[in-house]
Amino acid sequence: MTAEDKATLIRDVDWLLAYDSDLGSHSYRRGADVAFRGDRFVDPTTLAPEDIGQVIDGKGLMVSPGFIDIHAHPGYETMLKGLTEEVGSRKLYMSSLYEYLFLFDTTHEGMVAATEVALSELMQSGVTTICDLSTPHVGWIDTLAASGMRAYAAPMFREARWFTDNGHEVKYDWDEAAGERRMIAALAEVDAAIAHPCGRLGGMIVPAQIDTCSARMFKDSLVEARRRGIPIQTHASQSVVDFQEIMRRHGLTPIGWLEELGLLGPDMIVGHGIFLDHHDWIRWPDRRDLALLAETGTTVAHCPTVFARRGISLQNMGDYLRAGVNIGIGTDTYPHNFIEEMRTGIYTARVTARDIEGATARQMIEAATLGGAKALGRDDIGRIAPGAKADFFTVDLTHPSMRPLYDPLRSLIFSSGERAIRDVYVDGRQVVRNGAALAFDPEDATERLEAAQRASIAEVARYDWGGRPVEQLMPRLF
Template structure:
């Protein structure tokens, strides 16, 4: 029999009124097992557990629509500042293939560290775009997070032999084999008995997949009523490659082969035909995205490190494009992503009016939930899942308390995140992750990074060392 828990007298509670997030003051949040059964003033029925909501803000669990947790944490201290002038400084083509875990132990350490970071920043739902390996889904389950596995597959890998031109090694049989493997995983987990594990169909990149693979994978998503996600419009190099192949943009080509619709989640959707770096004239992509009901997975931090930005968050919203937020890089901190999204949008848009904090919060909650076709996560209301975070309002980063949610996004970040619940189960307590030994996994991650750095020169097209590809910030000397 599931226990009933009441968090009594919550100072500030972000509830859902059926249309929008709203504040409730001095309210009760009650959940039984995985489900919320009451949100409002003074719950009078008997409960099994009662907790105090004094000096607390409760927010819905954040929905991370796009992350690569099995690879990104190992790149900390490496891809923070990278140069790749032949590819408009995207790190996709020279750096990411080189700085990648060498084995499954490294990927597992990456995953556990990333999961801890996500939970500590209030994420309760994750879409994990990874190459599948043994123990992947089990680790996600054990962490307590709500996860959508998105096993990746493609027909080609990209490579460069000179640092300025991109080539593709096509292997259609390997692409079909990877797709069949992904299909088995998707069909196995989509109705998992835990209630916390599902799937998203995930062809890797628009320029590494054939039309046949994209059509077949989209049909799989449609048949199982799942979301379908793909990297598209993520670099200038990709934009010109798709123009060379098809005489149209990535977005236009996806639409022409009937895979752009309301289940499509486009990561990262930056280099659309209105982007000023492209100086293009067609100006069709924003309208296509809006008309088809597709969602953008916006991951501002990793691109802002390269001097690259969406143009702009507010412009996409104004054109009717659905928006969601992902992490896509270390640290896997959704609250930091939200703050970066606000700041970058206002700078690129040259106006504070380009976007409001509430627009980004919506994208990080209901925007991601809607993209996953879920109306029971990303919001707090009766009938929704008990996925939420408890914020400590006595934290110095939150005081004085006048506008707590905006303060959380613009000032505090993850510092005051006290407790996190997913599916009615506590996964963070007093600022500590319950199901992951973070110190142990950080030690393992360090060892995995050392192993990776030892093979960098063998992986690089020019046999450069890690110090050449990613030099230290300061010169190292023996004495001063």
């Protein structure tokens, strides 16, 4: 038996969040052992002494399954730090999509730098699986592979781009032939990811937005997803604008139109599913959307931070779950700090519901692990159980931010944040050590990201309908 065939044993873990198949959820175990061999957890009681290689002392540690981020744009959002936190179009129901999102252009190199920085931050906050919704760029798949994460390449394609030339009306510029070319390029990226020799990459089919793709493109997307047995995701009901636009075109809500197209189902993820027919900004007379999502087993990718910044929230997470909708968590924007995203999600749900039961930390942990796994059609991630992938992180319970200690996950979410996360493993291989991500050179990546931001903000006036420079659109605070 070589050293690589031997199991790693974490002995006498103070708090282990283990999967309980009878419960269909996690439960705390005290003073438990956990072991993995190669890329998977094994039952520690089945190991003979000669099977065991490295032994780690679990005293003072919590061991938790790694989080699953089902919706992120690490190659783009990362460079907007300090810029877009406080912009949104008040004449377009607070959305920042139509007036601000496409002001910033960057290069392939800028996207790679942004991705390196974002993936490092995600891993340091306990994320072991990422769904990267990006536009295909040189170096993308190699960067995902090099990160050490489990990653789904989710290249976006579309036939129309939206724009505004006055800040209060959204227009669409359609080019079906270009959309077709983008889809073909995206499928090639997906296939390259699936075939990548690292074995940690998967793919997702992403017709980008409900209002920028035709019925034909959605139906073709479904065919390509089913052919490969992979999930499909689109942005829908993410703004009042897209609700009203789909109603104007088809006489249906975005969710209703997806149903008519045959897209709703267990392999469909809707980002972000906020403006359903029950949302009080919509004032719609029917109440069908939530039930349609639940009955079809469709997942909602819930990314609370980017919307909370603009006064927007799901109404509300607890109600979606009680209706039977599967929810997974994403980090649509920066920071790529998954613990902060979960905390924001809990608070926004409670404020929106005006109810302490608007969302619980337990619901949030389940969404961030089992909900994400279900969205991806997997029962081997998001849990610590023999046979599951060894994707997990450890928390230093002696860290001052975790003390005094009564409930470790509650303290992690509400008090400590990522500060107490020590080591992170994916496929049984360490990707974070003592709080530092190992894959990329953080100083070098950050300098390249800064250069990308500088180059991008210099060009903002070119992309703004009013020709305004960044200092006018997003003035500094003081």
